[in-house]
Amino acid sequence: AQTVTQSQPEMSVQEAETVTLSCTYDTSENNYYLFWYKQPPSRQMILVIRQEAYKQQNATENRFSVNFQKAAKSFSLKISDSQLGDTAMYFCAFMKPYGGSQGNLIFGKGTKLSVKP
Amino acid sequence: ETGVTQSPTHLIKTRGQQVTLRCSSQSGHNTVSWYQQALGQGPQFIFQYYREEENGRGNFPPRFSGLQFPNYSSELNVNALELDDSALYLCASSFPPGTSGGASETQYFGPGTRLLVL
Numbered sequence: 001a002q003t004v005t006q007s008q009p010e011m012s013v014q015e016a017e018t019v020t021l022s023c024t025y026d027t028s029e030n031n032y033y034l035f036w037y038k039q040p041p042s043r044q045m046i047l048v049i050r051q052e053a054y055k056q057q058n059a060t061e062n063r064f065s066v067n068f069q070k071a072a073k074s075f076s077l078k079i080s081d082s083q084l085g086d087t088a089m090y091f092c093a094f095m096k097p098y099g100g101s102q103g104n105l106i107f108g109k110g111t112k113l114s115v116k117p
Numbered sequence: 118e119t120g121v122t123q124s125p126t127h128l129i130k131t132r133g134q135q136v137t138l139r140c141s142s143q144s145g146h147n148t149v150s151w152y153q154q155a156l157g158q159g160p161q162f163i164f165q166y167y168r169e170e171e172n173g174r175g176n177f178p179p180r181f182s183g184l185q186f187p188n189y190s191s192e193l194n195v196n197a198l199e200l201d202d203s204a205l206y207l208c209a210s211s212f213p214p215g216t217s218g219g220a221s222e223t224q225y226f227g228p229g230t231r232l233l234v235l
Contacts, residue, residue, distance in 0.1 A: 004159075033222045045160070045207060045226035052219055091159050095222045098214040103150055103173045105209075105224060107159030 002027045004094050006108035013082045014116055020067075021077045021111050023092030029053075033095045034068065035105070036077045040088040048090070051075065082115045089113075119144045121210050121227035129233045130198050138193045138230045140208030147213055148172070149191040150224055151183060154205040166191050167214060198234045205229045
């Protein structure tokens with residue numbers, strides 16, 4: 001069974017600085033998808049970034065980028081130029097491709113990020 | 118483009134009662150997944166619906182059931198409510214299984230329904 005581990009329950013960063021959130025996962029699959037979702041106090045889970053395991057290039061979305069290390073089963077999220085609106089719970093998630101899954105995302109327990117002015 | 122919507126936003130029930138939660142998928146999506154998120158935890162997969170049938174199920178008892186309608190909207194029904202059912206219930210929609218480029222694996226979430234069982 002796949003598992004996702006986020007070892008940092010809480011983190012804080014000063015506005016405009018850079019922060020990195022860690023995620024490791026365990027799987028025997030070769031092809032899969034990894035995601036970072038953000039959940040602000042409003043509760044809605046918002047997709048931040050997606051990485052396909054078969055792509056060696058790290059995904060980027062504006063101020064958000066990942067460091068995907070397939071051999072190490074590591075998938076960290078870097079937030080550059082942190083903004084107050086980045087304050088939220090961040091969840092790392094794993095999914096096998098269809099044909100090998102039930103269509104379910106497997107989530108870590110989350111990291112609570114606070115951006116301080 | 119309309120995002121995923123859920124109703125109601127909050128609900129209070131007593132133990133033993135039944136509840137129905139509703140979800141409308143994002144336009145262009147015909148697959149709906151339901152998750153339960155207990156306080157301080159990551160979401161746990163309940164089940165997924167595609168073509169009005171259950172397409173996959175997590176480790177939840179049969180008193181958790183669902184439906185999907187021809188317009189792709191979905192319901193989650195929970196019978197014989199227990200105190201531990203108190204949680205945020207999230208609905209997510211996606212493109213059909215097998216859609217290329219990771220589109221079917223990418224799920225977009227609604228705002229959730231907060232259920233409190235007393």
